[in-house]
Amino acid sequence: MTTTTRRRRVGIAGALVGAASAGVAAAAMAKRYAVGRIRLRPDTEASEPFGELRGRERTHITSDGVALHVELDGPEDAPLTIVFCHGYCLSLESWHYQRKDLRDNYRLVLWDQRSHGRSQRAQADESMIDRLGDDLAEVIEEFVPGPCVLVGHSMGGMTIMALADRHPGLFGDKIRAVALLATSAGKLAELTLGLPAALSKVVHKVAPGTVSMLGKRGAFIDRTRHAGSDIAFLITRYMGFGDSRNVSPTVVDFAESMIRATPTEVFADFYPALMNHDKLAALDVLDPVPTAIMVGDHDWLTPPEHSRAMAAALPKAVLTEVPDTSHLIQLERPGVVNDALRDLAKRVEL
Template sequence: MTTTTRRRVGIAGAIVGAASAGVAAAALAKRYAVGRIRLRPDLDANEPFGELGGTEHTLTTSDGKALHVEVDGPHDAPLTIVFCHGYCLNLESWHYQRKDLRDTHRMVLWDQRSHGRSQRGAADDSTIDRLGEDLAEVIERFVPGPCVLVGHSMGGMTIMALADRYPELFGDRIQGVALIATSAGKLAELTLGLPALVSKVVHKVAPTTVSLLGRRGALVDRTRHAGSDIAFLMTRYMGFGDSRNISPTLVDFAESMIRGTPTEVVADFYPALMNHDKLSALHVLDPVPTAIVVGDKDWLTPPDHSKAMAEALPKAQLTEVPDTSHLIQLERPGVVNDALRDLIKRVGQE
């Protein structure tokens, strides 16, 4: 081996060694971070996540998709609360609200198409408007009288799509609305907490990247390992706020719902979320009591989006919760439950 060859081999070895050391350091830091979080007091260690069952039903929609629906609480209650979950979640994301209200209120919870235990829809039908149609059919089938609609994230957009298509339902059949960590539009302009230039690049490449992941969905899903440290950390820091007391069990529960959503579904609904624009439909909600709730650390549907909705709905009550992020109904259930009970009380006074 010549001197030049030995030098090249040495340089290559040094580069590989440095890269390996960097990967090892990153892995060690990741495990250290996860370990520190998991060692904190876990107030929800014994919480029965996913175990609050109701009466199960299947609704076949007008386009032939089977939606999973659960009815809970007193069946003779005069008012029904309909819960619409968010993107990549399922009806179990309303665990604390269901637990708080099930003794006193009739509830309808449903898995939006392609989520949870509902049937997969085609990519062409993965739109917010189609979700609004699904909600109309859920109300028609399972709500015998007046109701309050509660929507988180994409579920809030579903309610807006319903308002856009069926404004006559609001004020009579639908007597109150809660919009939780959601947006009336312009999600494609989010900075995600990144510098403006970086954010612009992310938004430019994101649609192509998500589309590519969708086409390789089955392969990607095989790599989304249960209990992944990376998935745990992403859920912890994107879904929850600054508090150091977030339960590791709660993070695992949220991550399991996200992981349970096929990558193809994530890709199918991404354009619908980015193109969502229902600000002009918000006036339909004005005649009914409306609550808007958002965390001040929400990167995915930031407080400015809730403030824009509140400006369009001057009679709505806006609650901005400090040190809280996107999964607010899980992170701050007491605040959300209080807001819902206050909304229900206002509905009763109308």
């Protein structure tokens, strides 16, 4: 190879690297510009005290030795308790609007599911939906003195289904009503996530291995996640909220902060349990109690057809599909959710 040829190749390589670097820099600038423009829009929720509501803090040690963080709120002597079960990679703080709206009239129990929020990390083999159902049974036994309503979002709804499967005797006398928000009774592994069918199959084929690899490198990934906060903001805004153009940037930041606070290893530990979740048969246990099912019509993570399948198995349930709404329904449409929960509570107070 002649010196001239070598120089030409080096020059071409340098140009390619320079062009790639320029492309990356331009993409980063475009991303920052887009996020900056979003944050400059009028934000009605800018002064909302997210993460600042506090109750009477308690700790429950489960039968397998995991310390769960629990908060009690509202009047201690209220005749009805509402128990809130949060979703995957979230925390009890995700119920901010519902807590704020209902705490004056009802006794509230909010808890961080194992490995989430301020609860203790569990081992991978203890990160199962059935175990979450057992945790909920223990929380009810310790912190709910009278009748209650259960409210579950996403994985929290699955926790309620696991409770129904493993502790059916609680439903009827103790548990008077149930609300299932943006959740599923199973077949999450068949989700398309809005992708073409062929591409969706490829994603599902490689996802388990990819998630497992992420879990093994979780500590390293967690140290670098803050660097991608703008990207995480845009993904959360797009995937979590149906009306993403008008959603409050403060609300998106709040949701993204909960997701980012969840260790990557926890994300990986629970992923197989979510994909294998199948509790359609357990829904019969809910049939005797009033049940509200709510889902956003733009929810890609637990699509409306999953809520329709649950409603078909529970003909007495009230199904509400909320327009222009995605997975984080309790944060995106708090008024609609709060009204539904109040109506449900009033039905069992009579």
